[in-house]
Each structure stands twice: as structure tokens, then as C-alpha cells.
Amino acid sequence: MKIAILREQAAGERRVSGTPETVKKFKALGAEVAVEAGAGLTASIADADYAAAGAAVGDRAATVAGADIILGVQGPAPDSITGAKPGAWIAAGLNPFGDRARVDAYAAAGFEALAMEFMPRITRAQSMDILSSQSNLSGYKAVLDAAYEYGRAFPMMMTAAGTVSAAKCFVMGVGVAGLQAIATARRLGAQVSATDVRAATKEQIESLGAKAIFVEKVAGIEGEGAGGYATEMSDEYKAAQAELVSSHIAKQDIVITTALIPGRAAPRLITDAQIASMKPGSVIVDLAVEQGGNVEGAVAGEVVERHGVKIVGHRNVPSRLAADTSALFARNLYNFLSAFWDKEKNAPVLDDEIGNAIRLTQGGKVVNERLLG
Numbered sequence: 001m002k003i004a005i006l007r008e009q010a011a012g013e014r015r016v017s018g019t020p021e022t023v024k025k026f027k028a029l030g031a032e033v034a035v036e037a038g039a040g041l042t043a044s045i046a047d048a049d050y051a052a053a054g055a056a057v058g059d060r061a062a063t064v065a066g067a068d069i070i071l072g073v074q075g076p077a078p079d080s081i082t083g084a085k086p087g088a089w090i091a092a093g094l095n096p097f098g099d100r101a102r103v104d105a106y107a108a109a110g111f112e113a114l115a116m117e118f119m120p121r122i123t124r125a126q127s128m129d130i131l132s133s134q135s136n137l138s139g140y141k142a143v144l145d146a147a148y149e150y151g152r153a154f155p156m157m158m159t160a161a162g163t164v165s166a167a168k169c170f171v172m173g174v175g176v177a178g179l180q181a182i183a184t185a186r187r188l189g190a191q192v193s194a195t196d197v198r199a200a201t202k203e204q205i206e207s208l209g210a211k212a213i214f215v216e217k218v219a220g221i222e223g224e225g226a227g228g229y230a231t232e233m234s235d236e237y238k239a240a241q242a243e244l245v246s247s248h249i250a251k252q253d254i255v256i257t258t259a260l261i262p263g264r265a266a267p268r269l270i271t272d273a274q275i276a277s278m279k280p281g282s283v284i285v286d287l288a289v290e291q292g293g294n295v296e297g298a299v300a301g302e303v304v305e306r307h308g309v310k311i312v313g314h315r316n317v318p319s320r321l322a323a324d325t326s327a328l329f330a331r332n333l334y335n336f337l338s339a340f341w342d343k344e345k346n347a348p349v350l351d352d353e354i355g356n357a358i359r360l361t362q363g364g365k366v367v368n369e370r371l372l373g
């Protein structure tokens with residue numbers, strides 16, 4: 001059983017899918033591990049550290065040659081892994097809705113592609129969940145990015161020269177990233193408020209010491225769909241939410257948006273008119289910018305200014321904390337493969353619940369129902 005850890009090729013991707021820690025753990029399971037030279041450099045891991053952990057460090061061709069399982073943060077280009085075993089697994093973040101052509105190419109090449117972002121949100125899979133581990137650090141980093149762009153202090157400061165008032169920070173979308181953003185903004189001393197479409201988040205917001213800003217219930221609307229994710233909201237709900245947000249947002253210094261709906265474009269939460277109502281010097285961070293953006297005018301990969309308000313649209317925010325996010329990503333992959341490790345076969349054997357959820361391709365075909373439906 002050979003596991004390959006590749007150097008990421010996507011522009012701006014600084015993370016790596018394996019660390020010396022997980023190399024050692026895979027070896028302890030009985031696997032052989034190969035690492036592409038330079039794979040960890042942007043996450044502060046030297047080739048020598050992988051070698052010391054027992055990995056064979058070599059070029060891409062040698063790393064992939066005869067591999068049974070290829071690990072990645074993002075999916076490797078299909079033509080760069082042709083030397084792997086027929087039917088080899090690719091376990092990575094595969095962006096199945098955003099990059100369908102690549103999924104089809106994996107199928108055509110006979111790979112079994114496993115999309116780690118399709119991991120079901122069930123208790124036993126929590127330690128395998130890359131969305132949670134990466135979102136958590138994104139939420140933290142979003143607040144630091146806001147603080148960096150903001151020309152004022154976050155905490156209230158009482159000085160001999162007078163008082164500096166606390167920044168008002170509003171978090172929209174209170175999933176994993178939003179909760180961490182609330183906690184981080186609170187630690188920095190901001191006055192924090194937050195909103196979500198899922199009523200269950202009200203208690204979570206308040207338990208972190210922030211103010212919950214909620215639309216009164218509109219008849220027939222629940223907001224929470226399968227697996228605790230948000231569902232698309234009705235026009236009536238969207239109008240009520242926009243009105244509430246409009247009045248609240250005009251008083252904010254910092255807004256962090258994190259709202260996502262799986263498989264769809266991110267919901268638009270902030271319009272240009274709402275941006276114009278904010279004070280000059282305010283900052284908005286749009287964590288959903290790569291999924292279409294929560295904020296009108298946000299540009300992926302740029303910090304733009306509209307009406308004197310900075311709109312931060314960094315791409316791949318987890319990659320901006322590559323050492324920590326890589327360590328967690330690598331553990332997610334190890335936790336996943338080791339949970340299914342069959343000692344006699346010296347290989348992982350997936351069960352149906354998780355296998356059917358994450359398997360995109362098998363036997364030359366696309367098999368995942370979320371892609372077929």
C-alpha cells in the first residue's frame with residue numbers, strides 16, 4: 001500500500017496534505033509513504049523533515065509511481081498522476097460542483113476520486129471533516145485581515161489623551177467560520193453582533209457573548225435543511241432580512257460575511273446601497289467571495305474600495321495560515337483512512353455511509369448522487 005503526498009500545483013495554494021506527523025502514523029499502519037520534493041515548503045515543512053519521518057522524498061513521477069492512494073489539498077491534474085496504480089484513490093478537496101470537468105477526467109482515467117468536502121456531518125466523521133477544520137481557521141484569519149485593513153483599533157482604549165471607542169463588528173453567517181470570527185473579534189475587544197438564517201445559531205451567538213440580530217420568523221420558513229446546512233430562503237424572508245441588515249449595517253465598522261449554501265452560489269447579503277450607508281474607513285471581509293460572493297462588488301483575490309469602504313476578497317483564506325491548516329487537513333485525511341484501515345488487507349475499506357457520500361467516481365463512471373441528481 002503506497003500513499004503519495006503531492007506538491008500542490010494550484011496557484012496560491014500553500015497547504016500540503018500530509019505532514020511528518022501523519023507520515024509516521026501512516027507508516028505505523030503499515031503503509032509506505034512517498035512525498036514529492038518541496039511539497040511542504042510553503043507550509044514551513046522541509047523535505048528533510050518528511051525523510052526523517054520515514055517518507056521517500058522524490059520527484060512527482062517517482063512519488064506517484066505505483067501509488068494506491070494519492071492525497072491532495074486540491075485535486076491533482078489527471079495527466080500528472082498517470083503513473084499511479086489502475087483504480088487508485090484520490091483523496092482531496094475536489095471542488096466537485098466547481099470543477100466538474102476534472103471529476104469527469106478522473107472517471108475517464110479510472111481513478112476512484114473521493115471528495116473530502118462531501119464528508120457527511122455525522123459525529124463519527126467530525127475528525128475527518130476538512131470543511132470544519134479549514135473554516136475554523138478562515139474565520140479567525142478573516143478577523144485579522146479586517147483588523148489589518150482597518151485604520152483604527154478594535155478594543156476600547158482609555159488613555160490620558162482620551163478614549164478610543166471599540167470597533168463594532170457584525171458577522172453574517174454563523175457556521176464554523178462565523179463562530180470562530182465572533183470569538184476572535186471578541187478577543188480583540190470589538191463589540192460583536194451576528195446573524196444567520198438558522199434559528200439554532202441564536203443561542204450559539206449569545207453563548208459567545210455577542211448580540212444576535214434576527215429577522216422575526218416569517219411563516220413557513222425554517223432556514224435549516226439536511227445535515228444542519230442552510231437552505232435557499234424565500235423572497236419574503238430575504239426582503240425581511242435585508243431590511244434588518246440595512247439598518248444594522250449602517251452602524252458597523254467591520255462586517256465579516258461567511259454565508260454559503262452547498263452546491264449553489266453564495267447568497268447575496270450586502271448590496272451596494274448598504275455599503276454606501278456605512279462609514280468611510282469601514283471594512284467588509286467576504287469569505288464567500290470565491291463561491292460568488294455575499295457582498296456586491298467584492299472581487300476574488302483583491303481588496304477593493306467602494307464608497308470609502310474596503311471590501312476584502314482574499315482567495316483561499318485557509319492557505320494564508322498554511323502551517324496550521326495543513327496540520328489539521330493532514331490529520332483529517334489520516335483520521336479518515338485509519339478509521340477504515342483493514343489490517344489484513346493493509347488497505348482502507350470504506351463503509352457505505354461514508355463511501356457513498358464522498359465517492360465521486362468508480363469503475364470509469366461518475367457515481368455520486370449529488371453530481372448525478
Ligand code: NAD
Pocket residue numbers: 120121122123125126129131132135172173174175176177178195196197198227228229230233258259260261262267269
Ligand atoms: P456553511 O459554511 O455551509 O455556511 C456558513 C453559514 O452561513 C451557515 O451557518 C449558514 O446557515 C449561513 N447562511 C446561509 N445562508 C445565509 C443567509 N442568507 N444569511 C445568513 N446566513 C446564511 O456552514 P458550516 O460552517 O459548514 O456549518 C453548517 C452547520 O453544520 C453548522 O450548524 C455546524 O455547526 C454544523 N456542523 C456539523 C458538523 C458535524 O456534526 N460533524 C461538522 C461541521 C459543521
